[in-house]
Amino acid sequence: MDENTLKLLVKLTQEGQLSCLEKRITLGGSAAVQTISRKHFGRSGDTLLHYAARLGHLEVVEFLIKRVGVDVEVYNNDYKRPLHEAASMSHRACVSYLLREGAKVDSLKKADWTPLMMACTRRHLDVIQELLRHGADPALRNKDGWNSFHIACREGDPLVIQHLLLAAPDVWRTESKTRRTPLHTAAMHGCEEVVKLLLERCGYTPDSTDSCGVTPFMDAVRNGHIPVARLLLDKHQASPTAADILGAQPVHQVAVTGQEEALWFLVRDLKVDVNQKATDIELTALHYAAKEGHTSTIKTLLDLGADLHVRDKKGRTALHMACIGQHADAAGTLLQLGLKDSEDASGATARQLAKKPDVVRVFECGSPDAS
Known part of the structure; x- marks a missing residue:
């Protein structure tokens, strides 16, 4: 296939134009199918399956796996699988299909991020639930020591936090490599409802410190989150002079x-x-x-x-x-x-x-x- 045809295939995939994409690949015969099944594009090294999963084009995802033969576990230059793409963009149907086709639920991309971690950067509980139903482990940590609970606390959705605690009651017992807890993270980002939930449901000690000696109260006030700071004072006996x-x-x-x-x-x-x-x-x-x-x-x-x-x-x-x-x-x-x-x-x-x-x-x- 020439360069212009390959660029056209990428465009058709990104736009979700299945019939045109199928026609173009079929016209090229078995050689074209074999080429596309292994082809990586651009500096990122994405495949057509990455593009389709990222944009939520389920029919294109199915076609590329079933008819073209793209490996469901194919990875790009950052070791991202299609499941990472679908999870990070909250495409539940694609996530479900990829898992049914054998995608590894806890596959690691660069920096040791799992699809569940990627999903927790969004507020789509249904995608998180789907990954958990297929055995995703919320306690796994990335290279910085963050687990999915840390990431969810940064984003600040109480429903996600509650569900993760139901799925893994001890998931809050974690620290990053710099000894930062999810409570530090939630306080730093001003997630008041999440901080309230963490204080009610988890056993954090007052004024726990990270490797620099910073407490959650310090994180709250130095970022201007006064309601969170008051909450830590009233409900967690935080010290304003630590x-x-x-x-x-x-x-x-x-x-x-x-x-x-x-x-x-x-x-x-x-x-x-x-x-x-x-x-x-x-x-x-x-x-x-x-x-x-x-x-x-x-x-x-x-x-x-x-x-x-x-x-x-x-x-x-x-x-x-x-x-x-x-x-x-x-x-x-x-x-x-x-x-x-x-x-x-x-x-x-x-x-x-x-x-x-x-x-x-x-x-x-x-x-x-x-x-």
């Missing part, structure tokens, strides 16, 4: 991500000390916000009572940190608020730490926009 392995507390982490509503929540509602220092090098929330260049967050912290002149273990002010991060707007704001340049413990001034022209210009002209 520290990660660098000594950073939620107030510091929220300053890094610039979540100002979360700052008000921590300082005004929970009475967290806005000037609390992280234990590693005694950085405050103001230091972190300045280093990240969050000008609005700097102002919010000052409204909450942050000390403009506080220094870290190396004698650096927030102005030093803004210059280390090369943030002209933040440096200009701090100067306008009355913070003077000064030397740190090593004798370096903030101005000496400024490398980018617009940051240097702040000290020359007093404003990042000045000419």
Whole structure:
């Protein structure tokens, strides 16, 4: 077959035009059928069966398997089988047919993802149920240590979570390779109903930490998910002042991500000390916000009572940190608020730490926009 004919076959497959596809392949005789049964296309190495399964063209899938003889377990360059494609795109009819034809329910693609994991990236419970009925194992983990339950918790569908717990009651007892639990995942993504379900149905210990010392509460507040954070406080006795392995507390982490509503929540509602220092090098929330260049967050912290002149273990002010991060707007704001340049413990001034022209210009002209 020439290149143009092959491209046409791909197009007909993607469009689900079975009669035209069948006619084209049949015209080529047995040689054409044999070629198509083994042909991989493009950089991905997909076959026509991959295309058909991905797009949910069941009749084309049946034709390619029964009449053309494409192997139901054929894989592309990422080791994705047609079942991965159908499951990831929530095509239940194709999933059911491929399984009946002998597709392995727990086949692994690149990075050790199973079809069930792919299905859990969507919210189609019927596909997940079909895979589970055929023996899919929700406890299998991919190369990052995530199982299907982790993935479902990220997507946040309570019905999927409930069904996975019914199918495998201990599936929640899992950690990724960085020791993150499904509760971390749900909290990070703000999945309030799922977090509530996990706290009711699973036995997570309060303030469980990942390999960086991050708790689910930290994940919630630093991503601005205040209702989830409240839920963890009320139902799970989470600590608003727990520290990660660098000594950073939620107030510091929220300053890094610039979540100002979360700052008000921590300082005004929970009475967290806005000037609390992280234990590693005694950085405050103001230091972190300045280093990240969050000008609005700097102002919010000052409204909450942050000390403009506080220094870290190396004698650096927030102005030093803004210059280390090369943030002209933040440096200009701090100067306008009355913070003077000064030397740190090593004798370096903030101005000496400024490398980018617009940051240097702040000290020359007093404003990042000045000419």
